[in-house]
Amino acid sequence: MFTLLQGQPQIDGSQRTSLARDYERFRSGLPSALEQYVQEQYQIDLSSEYGDLLIKNPFGKASGQLSLNSSQVRRDCEEGLGFVVLKSIIGEDASGTQSMSEWAIEETRMIVERIVGKDQTQGWTVSWKGRGWYDTFEEYLEFFEESLVIAKPFSLHVVPSCKYHLPSAGEGQWKTGEYEYTTRRLMEVWQRHYSHVPMPIEKDFSPTLAGSNRAAHAEIIIHWLTRVTSFIRNAASPSPIKIGLKVFNAILDDAFQLEMLRAINEQCSGQGVPDFLVYANRLFDPNREFDGVRGIAYGGPDLSARNLSVLAELRLLERSGAIPVCRLPISGTGNIVSGRIAAEYLLRGASSFQMHTYFQLPSGEYTMQTGGKTARALLELCFHPDEGLLAWLLHLRRLFDWPTEWNIKRMADFCMEPSNDVWAEHASALS
Numbered sequence: 512m513f514t515l516l517q518g519q520p521q522i523d524g525s526q527r528t529s530l531a532r533d534y535e536r537f538r539s540g541l542p543s544a545l546e547q548y549v550q551e552q553y554q555i556d557l558s559s560e561y562g563d564l565l566i567k568n569p570f571g572k573a574s575g576q577l578s579l580n581s582s583q584v585r586r587d588c589e590e591g592l593g594f595v596v597l598k599s600i601i602g603e604d605a606s607g608t609q610s611m612s613e614w615a616i617e618e619t620r621m622i623v624e625r626i627v628g629k630d631q632t633q634g635w636t637v638s639w640k641g642r643g644w645y646d647t648f649e650e651y652l653e654f655f656e657e658s659l660v661i662a663k664p665f666s667l668h669v670v671p672s673c674k675y676h677l678p679s680a681g682e683g684q685w686k687t688g689e690y691e692y693t694t695r696r697l698m699e700v701w702q703r704h705y706s707h708v709p710m711p712i713e714k715d716f717s718p719t720l721a722g723s724n725r726a727a728h729a730e731i732i733i734h735w736l737t738r739v740t741s742f743i744r745n746a747a748s749p750s751p752i753k754i755g756l757k758v759f760n761a762i763l764d765d766a767f768q769l770e771m772l773r774a775i776n777e778q779c780s781g782q783g784v785p786d787f788l789v790y791a792n793r794l795f796d797p798n799r800e801f802d803g804v805r806g807i808a809y810g811g812p813d814l815s816a817r818n819l820s821v822l823a824e825l826r827l828l829e830r831s832g833a834i835p836v837c838r839l840p841i842s843g844t845g846n847i848v849s850g851r852i853a854a855e856y857l858l859r860g861a862s863s864f865q866m867h868t869y870f871q872l873p874s875g876e877y878t879m880q881t882g883g884k885t886a887r888a889l890l891e892l893c894f895h896p897d898e899g900l901l902a903w904l905l906h907l908r909r910l911f912d913w914p915t916e917w918n919i920k921r922m923a924d925f926c927m928e929p930s931n932d933v934w935a936e937h938a939s940a941l942s
């Protein structure tokens with residue numbers, strides 16, 4: 512795997528002892544004021560930004576089966592997540608027509624399986640054959656509203672996600688009615704609770720698109736990526752909206768992934784520039800089978816390997832001056848199963864980390880044996896003495912001499928800045 516952080520984090524013995532002690536004692540439950548505790552004990556400010564929304568910590572639930580009802584959202588609030596992205600709704604127009612209706616499939620069976628990466632790294636993937644939200648739009652709106660109400664006292668941000676119409680090659684027309692109706696209805700709900708804050712939204716380009724005819728041509732994918740933002744923004748107008756493009760892993764090669772990122776950064780202008788990126792949704796294997804369906808999305812070590820490698824390539828090209836710098840905020844997704852991998856995304860400029868699979872492992876995979884999987888995952892992600900984010904932040908702070916006042920967002924900005932020596936420090940890992 513293309514990683515910069517090898518071996519054990521280089522931190523003081525006392526910090527290591529403290530992490531080992533916390534990792535052990537928080538097995539029975541995380542501190543109720545997690546961020547405050549981390550600030551006092553480790554002088555680390557865990558706050559960050561998702562897009563430009565302030566989040567209390569960088570860990571979020573990625574859109575999917577674990578954010579499709581309000582009890583899941585409540586649990587995530589109680590157990591300390593920084594943000595939750597809701598299951599993707601399939602866009603519809605005022606008459607209820609959904610051009611992407613083939614994505615509104617009810618899940619029948621979902622299993623968490625072990626998977627081995629190309630480099631023999633062991634990991635996990637979730638297999639299923641459902642896709643987007645399969646209840647009505649009205650029910651989604653109710654769920655969205657309930658989630659906003661639940662989350663507000665916890666300072667946790669709830670973000671809708673949508674799969675809007677995308678024209679296939681030769682189709683030409685964009686069904687703007689879906690953009691207008693779906694966006695406006697979502698915004699009505701949002702504005703009842705946050706009248707002065709623009710609504711954030713993720714535009715879901717599903718990995719299963721990679722296996723559909725729609726995505727067969729590189730040209731059409733670039734067309735989607737460079738046009739879709741203005742359709743969403745126009746639909747929201749005159750109200751402001753914060754649009755995150757959730758980039759997908761196409762079945763084309765890594766060079767094309769880079770082309771996708773470059774197209775977003777270099778070809779979008781004015782209203783068409785997204786506010787942030789989510790990088791990047793799962794891989795698609797046209798030959799992988801599940802429950803009688805051939806061709807499914809998958810995750811695991813190959814997903815983070817590909818994402819980290821493409822983002823590294825982007826940053827290295829920027830650093831050499833070969834391409835313009837992409838300063839769009841990034842929310843990282845894809846096999847974030849440890850703080851070490853989260854820190855790898857951070858080094859490539861990600862200021863938040865969103866996960867699905869890691870919240871779904873068999874209970875025995877977590878050290879904490881009480882509470883829900885969100886808290887169990889957070890214990891590992893934060894406090895694991897070798898693999899946790901705190902250990903790696905302490906390591907990076909020492910390496911780069913980061914001031915203790917810096918929060919995660921500030922660190923991500925530093926990593927994004929080509930003139931900083933993030934990559935030179937790790938030259939051996941790059942050769």
Ligand SMILES: Cc1cc2nc3c(=O)[nH]c(=O)nc-3n(C[C@H](O)[C@H](O)[C@H](O)COP(=O)(O)O)c2cc1C
Pocket residue numbers: 573574575576598599621637639642643644672715716757791792793810811814844845846847865866867868869
């Ligand atoms: C069962 C399942 C359902 C998902 N549904 C959605 C979805 O509706 N919309 C979306 O944008 N991403 C969806 N995803 C992708 C996740 O949000 C996430 O980006 C991806 O799985 C990579 O993160 P992970 O490796 O932590 O699972 C889904 C993933 C899984 C495993």
